[in-house]
Amino acid sequence: MAHPNLRDVNAAPAADPILTLSGVHTHIGQYHILQGVDLVVPRGGLAVLLGRNGAGKTTTLRTIMGLWKASRGSIMFDGRDISKMTTPDIARAGIAYVPESMAVFSELTVRENLYLAARTGPLDAARVDWICGFFPALKRFWNYPAGNLSGGQKQMVAIARAIVEPRQLLLVDEPTKGLAPAIVQSLMAAFRELKDTRTTILLVEQNFNFVRSLGDSVSVMDDGRVVHAGLMHDLAGDEALQQRLLGLSLDSHQ
Numbered sequence: 001m002a003h004p005n006l007r008d009v010n011a012a013p014a015a016d017p018i019l020t021l022s023g024v025h026t027h028i029g030q031y032h033i034l035q036g037v038d039l040v041v042p043r044g045g046l047a048v049l050l051g052r053n054g055a056g057k058t059t060t061l062r063t064i065m066g067l068w069k070a071s072r073g074s075i076m077f078d079g080r081d082i083s084k085m086t087t088p089d090i091a092r093a094g095i096a097y098v099p100e101s102m103a104v105f106s107e108l109t110v111r112e113n114l115y116l117a118a119r120t121g122p123l124d125a126a127r128v129d130w131i132c133g134f135f136p137a138l139k140r141f142w143n144y145p146a147g148n149l150s151g152g153q154k155q156m157v158a159i160a161r162a163i164v165e166p167r168q169l170l171l172v173d174e175p176t177k178g179l180a181p182a183i184v185q186s187l188m189a190a191f192r193e194l195k196d197t198r199t200t201i202l203l204v205e206q207n208f209n210f211v212r213s214l215g216d217s218v219s220v221m222d223d224g225r226v227v228h229a230g231l232m233h234d235l236a237g238d239e240a241l242q243q244r245l246l247g248l249s250l251d252s253h254q
């Protein structure tokens with residue numbers, strides 16, 4: 001069922017968005033990549049960002065985190081403009097980011113990777129157990145260097161790092177890439193439970209089957225802009241709209 005905050009995504013701005021990008025432009029060197037991104041992430045639930053390769057999805061997440069600086073526009077997070085803030089300050093404000101390339105410290109153990117990700121002190125044992133319930137491999141390799149793990153296991157460590165403490169907003173870039181189907185199922189369960197906590201998730205994903213049942217709202221990017229925003233329920237039930245917005249690029253993932 002759609003989150004109550006999402007009812008009006010198509011018709012009017014959500015009443016209480018946690019994140020709003022308005023007219024965001026990003027230049028990377030001489031290239032003008034984001035060309036006026038308008039994106040609303042309703043508070044609570046899971047927002048999906050779709051779009052073909054090169055549409056600007058990763059650049060959008062990096063711009064939110066301050067890893068690229070917006071050259072124009074505003075990024076409002078929980079009532080304040082974060083577009084001029086440094087990345088550490090944005091993280092401290094309550095946004096966690098799982099990049100496409102799994103961000104783990106190879107020489108450190110799984111435990112140490114999680115420990116370093118905890119900002120407020122020692123690890124919360126109950127929360128670690130909850131996370132390891134989704135990803136039992138983490139417990140198995142608890143004292144092994146993360147660099148020795150497989151790609152899928154590193155992805156689990158990266159996601160565990162991002163959720164080791166409650167965060168207001170979690171940005172995740174293509175988490176299912178290269179994962180075995182069983183792990184994708186665990187990931188889906190983890191996101192479902194996170195949705196029931198106070199964490200809002202903005203998920204970039206090419207695997208439409210993965211997000212069609214998980215997503216509450218959906219935005220589609222093309223050529224550095226958001227070209228569609230609405231409820232996932234509406235897009236999932238409308239094959240003509242899927243074809244028009246997502247074209248053939250998603251068919252290969254179904």
Ligand SMILES: Nc1ncnc2c1ncn2[C@@H]1O[C@H](COP(=O)(O)OP(=O)(O)OP(=O)(O)O)[C@@H](O)[C@H]1O
Nearest residue numbers: 028029031033051052053054055056057058059060
């Ligand atoms: N460091 C960079 N230098 C120059 N151009 C870049 C850089 N990073 C990204 N781009 C360009 O910006 C555009 C958007 O890239 P981005 O990585 O945001 O796309 P994406 O939607 O995440 O694609 P994918 O689905 O392939 O991950 C692309 O044309 C890409 O070539």
Ligand SMILES: [Mg+2]
Nearest residue numbers: 057058059100
């Ligand atoms: Mg990308």
